[in-house]
Amino acid sequence: MEEMKDGVRRFYEQETEVKKAFFSQDFTKPLFYYTNNNLYSSPSADWRDTFTCRMAADSPKPEDLPLVCRDILMEYSKQVMKLGILLFELLSEALGLNPNHLYDMDCAEGLNIMCHYYLQYPQPELTMGVSKQVDIDFLTVLRQDDIGSL
Numbered sequence: 001m002e003e004m005k006d007g008v009r010r011f012y013e014q015e016t017e018v019k020k021a022f023f024s025q026d027f028t029k030p031l032f033y034y035t036n037n038n039l040y041s042s043p044s045a046d047w048r049d050t051f052t053c054r055m056a057a058d059s060p061k062p063e064d065l066p067l068v069c070r071d072i073l074m075e076y077s078k079q080v081m082k083l084g085i086l087l088f089e090l091l092s093e094a095l096g097l098n099p100n101h102l103y104d105m106d107c108a109e110g111l112n113i114m115c116h117y118y119l120q121y122p123q124p125e126l127t128m129g130v131s132k133q134v135d136i137d138f139l140t141v142l143r144q145d146d147i148g149s150l
Helices: 002-012 016-020 067-094
Strands: 031-035 048-056 111-118
Touching (some): 048 067
16 A cells, blocks of 8 residues: 555656646546646635546556556556455445345446645645545545545
């Protein structure tokens, strides 16, 4: 887990020119990096950068992933898929269903890794927290770093 956090941090701490290759507001791409995606549609701005990788069902080719976090993204994805399948089995059993019920319904078909990087705002006294967020998926697993606030 620490290795994944370090890999994501390495991505964000690269030179701007390197990150530009991944910048996009096209959310249909399997891999994209963006900032303030709701800047013009929201009453407030999110002061964060986001790197998103769709690792299943249509995962990017390894060579399309950022070099600084390529290996850990691939390994982390495998481990998260295992965790997701286990959680679906446990949830199915808890509902009195066959352990493979949710898996057989293709609930484990997708994996989207979203990594936020909250920049230090130059005038923190003017901030009011973060905007509301909605995850539009079947199951969300959050990993908080040492900063807190989830």
